[in-house]
Amino acid sequence: MYKSLITLVLTLIYFNCYSQIPQGISYQGVATDRHGNALTEQDISLRITILNSSPQGDIDYSESHLVKTNTFGLFNVVIGQGTSEVNSFENISWTSNEKFLQIEIDIRGGSNYQLLGVTQFLTVPFAFYALKTADSLAAGEGINLENGYIINSSPDQEISLTGTGGTEISGEYPEFTIFTPEAVEIADTSSTNELQELSFEDNTLSISNGNSIKFTNTPPWYLNQETNDVYVDNNNVAIGTNTSDYLLSIEGNTTGLADDRTLLNLRNNSTDFGSMARITMRAGASGNHLRLLHISSSYAQSRYSDFGQVVSNGSGLVLGAFNSKGVIKFETGSDGEFPYERMRIDNTGNVGIGTEQPKAKLEVTDGDIYINDVNKGIIMKSPNGNCFRLTIDNNGEFVKVQIACPN
Structure with a gap:
């Protein structure tokens, strides 16, 4: 499996409104594997498609690219200058309907493309829009359009100012002189007298000209002292309690089957091809990590979509039950209310499949070994x-x- 491309830059190639407009859009990205590691110095294939009206719309244009990533996994292509597969880039009607960009990739450089996702062009590329509409522009009074230039055809026009005062206009186009003989008196010419110093000492916030605010509560601080909703002391944060020996403590007191038994909820509302919610833990200098995650059903690789995972890229995982009577259970399926236990390892190391009391290193009940x-x-x-x-x-x-x- 490989992880989605992270699109870094999508921008029009530089153009001049009055010269030949290049037919292309610069696209830059980074190719990574499912662990987030860059695919460096590697040939990859891209198929880029522009869809009309919706993510499932008709194909306006499609092309393919064979590119090689650099030492950082970075690659660059120009949309519109690849190998055309459907229609031509020059004939795209940017002025009709919304346009969507679909990206597919084969990280082995072949044609076994995997869909990475579809995203909308939030604004029509200006250069192409201008190219399609330039011929429909009409000049107003005093303006001519000649060979792509806007020209003032009536430079000798009167200019007047209305209002009180002694302002005068002299000269001829394009060198006018505007003169106001009456000076305006400015009473305060200092640029620094409004500046004051801000200080905080003994729970008092003060400015240098004398105004101050006294904070009567000293740490610990409460967001709501009556209910202890959030409590902060010595950089430790407590939620649901007024004490914490750790950087973050969360406590509750729910009973029964109440929904608020969930004390920490992480949710990623994205429904794109890379959506997941995860917690990452690291220790030491190696940079290796353990991740606890749930993957969205919209994830690009179906073998992982809607799965939960515990993943480490370090030396491995330790799954333990350290109580003297501790067991490890493996459960799948459900009777609609409770899951079925399929296998367990008891506190003596015996493995039972189909039994909760294995009497040997491996015991299989109600089944065969094939x-x-x-x-x-x-x-x-x-x-x-x-x-x-x-x-x-x-x-x-x-x-x-x-x-x-x-x-």
Whole structure:
């Protein structure tokens, strides 16, 4: 699986309104894998499609690109200058309907494209809009349009000022002189006398000219002291309680089946191809992390969509139940109210499948063990240290073959 491209820049190529307008839109992005690691120095294929009216609309134009990422996973393409697959870029009618940009990628540089997503052009690219509408412009009075230039055709026009005072206008176009003989007296010419110093000392906020505010409450601070909604002391934050030995403590006292038993709720309302909500934890200098996440059903890769995950890119994961009677349960499915327990590891290390009280290192209840490979079987070690694999022949008879003991 690979993670979506992170689009960094989508902007029109530089153009001059009165010269030839380039047919292209500069697109820049970073290619990453599902861990967020950049795909560096790698050939990738892109298929870029411009859709009409909606994310599921008809194709106005489609093209493909084969590009190579740099040492940071960065790549650049110009939309409109790839290998055309449907229609031509010059014939896109930017003035009709909304336009949507669809991006697909094959990180191996082939044509097995995966959809990354569809996003709307929030504004029509100005240069292309202008190109389509330039011929429909009409000049008003005193203005001519010649070869793409706007020209003042009546420069010798009268200019007048109305109002009181002694302002005079002299000269001719385009060199006018406007003169006001009467001076305006400004009583306050200082640029600094309004500046004051702000200070905070002994719970008093003061400005240098004497005004001040006294804060009667000293830390700890409360957002609501009566209900202890939020409490802050020594940089520790407590919610639902007035004490915290940690940077953040959240407490509640809900009973029964109340909805507010959820003390911390994280939600990502996005429904795009990369939507997920996650908590990331790091320690030390390595930069490795553990992530607890839930992936949206709209996620681009269906094998992960609507799944929850616990993921580490460090040395591994430890799943433990450290009580002397602790067990680890694996549950799937449900009877509509409670999930079914499918497997457990008890406090002695016995594994039970279909049973809650395994009596051996592996016990399977209400089910079979199926070995599909006819060359595989059960390996057993004899008292003298030799190992044998037990299989069966076509008549169902056991066959034993001596093999090297597994390391």
